[in-house]
Amino acid sequence: MRTNRPKISDVARVAGVSTATVSRVLSNPDLVSSDTREAVQEAIRATGYRLNLAARNLRHRRTGSIVALVPNLANPFFSEILSGIAAVLGEAGYNLLVADTCRTSAQALIDYAEPGRADGLIALDGRLPAEELKGKVPVVVACEWIPGLAAPRVKIDNRAAAGLAIDHLVALGHRRIGHVSGPRGNVLTEARIAGTQDALAAQGLLLAPADLHIGDFSLSSGREAAVTWLAQPAATRPTAMFFASDPMACGFIGEVQRHGLKVPEDVSVVGFDDIELVAHMSPPLTTIRQPRHDIGRLAAERLLARLKGETAMDDTLLPVDLVVRGSTAAPAA
């Protein structure tokens, strides 16, 4: 570490003023006369001075960073949300700290919520312990939510989104529709299962227990669902499947095609998320589009507003679209 980095007192000496004046030039230029201001700025240039953020933060009792807790950094779904968060925070002069909740110890995660570590926290993971987050830095939850935690939430209406998918399939003529969910215990999983059941019920249909597969959002769990589905007699298995994530839908389609069946002729498929690639597969995937970048942006904006004193705790619900592409069609006669 260079020990010779110029500090504010060096600038002060060169400019022939006190450190207070230099500091004022830096953070409140109007308070100093234009003559001195220019002399100080010249001295800053001459010395190559750069502000030490740690010192400023200590004095201001803030850190200038926001931490985002992400369930899985490698998942493109989350990275696009992060991108939205980063855009807003960068503009506002905040640093973005990220931590992968699946690779970090529980204690370390809670420590991120300590003031002194970050000024605020955006949780993209609903499985964080509500109790441990109370009384620490302001929190906003995006996508998922944390039961029992009083924090603004930015998300979509998952039940309604599932309804869109089911209604589309029913309108095409499907009567037996299966669902591949996320892992048990995930709040999205429950909301989307409930939405599926509701929408089916509204049409006088039922989600048979055998047609509900518990997955984990990953490609391979979609493939496993395909194996089970393929093992059922063709006459009685669902003619359409609704997946709680696009990767699962892709895994399913890949496996089904490998067995010589065709999508959508032999089975219709609806995904969830609309990640970029699925529009270019064959068949292109019908799916529910989530405005991921906006979710990130809004979550960051809500958090910044809270840091400025806003106290509203209400949820923000973003609209979703059903994007109809080639993976859905009327069932075979």
Place this chain on the structure above:
Amino acid sequence: MRTNRPKISDVARVAGVSTATVSRVLSNPDLVSSDTREAVQEAIRATGYRLNLAARNLRHRRTGSIVALVPNLANPFFSEILSGIAAVLGEAGYNLLVADTCRTSAQALIDYAEPGRADGLIALDGRLPAEELKGKVPVVVACEWIPGLAAPRVKIDNRAAAGLAIDHLVALGHRRIGHVSGPRGNVLTEARIAGTQDALAAQGLLLAPADLHIGDFSLSSGREAAVTWLAQPAATRPTAMFFASDPMACGFIGEVQRHGLKVPEDVSVVGFDDIELVAHMSPPLTTIRQPRHDIGRLAAERLLARLKGETAMDDTLLPVDLVVRGSTAAPAA
């Protein structure tokens, strides 16, 4: 901001010792007798004391964070590298700061390299200005590299990787092979074009100017390459295409299929990166696998080693594999 957060002096008062002793319990427990140590720990518990990192960092003249500069956070390719970086840094007790180079002003990016902001920097973007990074925090470059910057690099052998792809296609019997590259000015672009040309030359073949498409790694640029390719007379256009990224290969395949042609029957396709989804498309994509997670891990480890005093600046080259799947076959007779 709670003003009543207990500080080290509160703990000291409760425990009946000096602040120095409390500090030693925290960072160097062996220096204090077990009696006092326990008293202090009890006082810490009683007061609910939590260390203020900003203060410690100020004193230690370090920040405890590493910043990663990513060209595009939303790109799954980078997010998996980030995941590797996060894994290593988290374990070592460092924070991971991320910034999106395409959404951040040039000055702001350079500021990240200031000591006081972060202790080190991992650049995933080769277009950062080498001059501006000199004399600041230690840097490691991953995937890409920055010409003129003396920093360890962690990457793959891009020329050799391109060679693997070309050799595979030639071995299948292809004689006219096209290449869709990344954007001009990107170091990977040049290396992969050179590798393609070298490998073709070694087989007595040539990359015709008309068969080199300049893309930008995105899906849509792959689709544009398909439009151009489709417009060429079927008899004389390339029978195989090598892409500098998987998304471009997907965009190409999607467009070609939409026009009723088949992969690999009508054209063989090789991608680059092996992102997770492409194994499940139809046809599954033949591609070059990059060990993304390992690239991230190694880059982080190299940086930590530099922070501990290691001075070696040599490059780390990671092995790549050709993953042969269904998108390549012998050309039609």
Place this chain on the structure above:
DNA sequence: ACCGTTCATGCAAACGATTACATTGTGCAG
């Protein structure tokens, strides 16, 4: 009984900025 070690602890000065308060100088009204 004396003295040099060693061990445990305290005192106070850093780390590098910000800012409440004090001080000085200037202009202007009375």
Place this chain on the structure above:
DNA sequence: CTGCACAATGTAATCGTTTGCATGAACGGT
């Protein structure tokens, strides 16, 4: 000419830790 308001600057305390140095107690060897 006096006094007051205000603008520009300086002085020094502060943010919460860490750590070099000093101190004093305990101990063992002679």
